[in-house]
């Protein structure tokens with residue numbers, strides 16, 4: 001603590017997790033010093049709204065959720081375009097790349113991840129883009145304006161958002177998925193085929209089982225992709241959604257326990273009691289499932305920010321929630337609840353698919369407990385399933401498991 005007795009909190013990353021944490025700290029301890037840093041140029045914006053911004057359904061201005069003035073009024077020191085380059089965990093000091101030292105009593109790492117680049121020669125051309133930030137969305141939008149055909153690459157939610165966004169802006173679209181289906185660990189062949197049908201009905205051509213071998217470039221601009229199957233797809237824009245590499249680098253030299261993300265207990269505390277992690281990067285001990293896992297959703301990041309703040313203030317508040325991810329799927333919706341084989345590969349499942357009704361439902365069980373679900377089409381019964389997941393309800397027999405599929 002500073003000589004004045006004022007507690008000092010440093011938060012790295014101003015996404016949903018970091019910004020929420022800063023605001024809760026300020027509210028709970030009006031005297032404390034809160035510094036919120038980001039290497040981006042902007043205060044918090046709504047990443048979930050970026051697909052709608054890409055489709056021109058939401059104006060750019062509506063994507064922003066905070067202003068620098070609001071932070072000033074709240075007494076939060078907001079430092080945009082400021083990268084934290086190192087953490088001295090023993091001395092409890094965060095070092096920015098520009099040489100500023102920020103001593104802390106508690107530190108939050110809420111640094112999220114960065115998209116895996118498309119691993120193909122030529123993919124560094126300026127019209128081969130990722131989709132993560134406000135700036136990415138502006139760049140994609142500008143390229144859409146001059147394009148006739150686009151290729152979306154990947155089997156993730158982001159690749160879907162790209163395919164849908166390109167199509168909504170009137171482009172011809174090929175959606176390339178390396179595996180046998182979209183969300184390959186969560187869906188199965190029936191679910192994948194249903195998604196392909198829905199995509200095809202919206203004029204999106206889905207190409208499975210092939211990767212981008214190379215990106216031909218002329219005059220510095222990509223002119224298409226060549227697939228591993230030897231096919232050339234001419235296009236003026238390539239968007240990729242190949243998942244995230246989490247930004248754990250900062251903690252590598254600190255001795256803090258890392259796995260794929262930053263390992264925390266159920267209070268989001270890392271193996272260093274002064275360092276907390278929240279949002280996409282936190283590989284937290286989940287009381288609901290009794291295991292550690294990552295959860296890359298907006299609601300999870302908000303809730304983590306709140307819980308981390310309470311515990312940075314000295315509390316012992318566990319994070320107990322059933323994270324959900326709901327997204328449009330062309331003219332229908334997909335909802336994913338709790339834990340799926342993405343993070344629990346050995347989960348058992350039951351499934352019901354009705355292609356004519358464009359309805360699909362799959363439930364996941366670990367040690368007989370219902371831990372998660374995915375629904376396409378109707379989401380009737382979602383709340384009940386969430387309650388059952390929260391209650392750690394057990395379903396040992398196939399009959400009782402299948403009864404849950406009725407909604």
Ligand SMILES: Cc1cc2nc3c(=O)[nH]c(=O)nc-3n(C[C@H](O)[C@H](O)[C@H](O)COP(=O)(O)OP(=O)(O)OC[C@H]3O[C@@H](n4cnc5c(N)ncnc54)[C@H](O)[C@@H]3O)c2cc1C
Nearest residue numbers: 013015016017038039047083084111112279280296297298
């Ligand atoms: C296009 C898109 C659509 C999405 N749609 C949905 C949806 O429909 N539903 C849903 O639930 N979720 C959705 N998500 C996911 C959701 O937005 C994320 O899970 C959530 O925003 C993660 O928040 P976060 O605070 O953990 O991290 P982030 O928002 O990633 O923030 C981390 C910040 O830390 C900064 N940073 C990293 N390292 C440093 C450093 N060393 N120094 C300073 N700053 C640093 C980063 O630049 C970044 O600004 C979507 C994401 C995207 C990109």
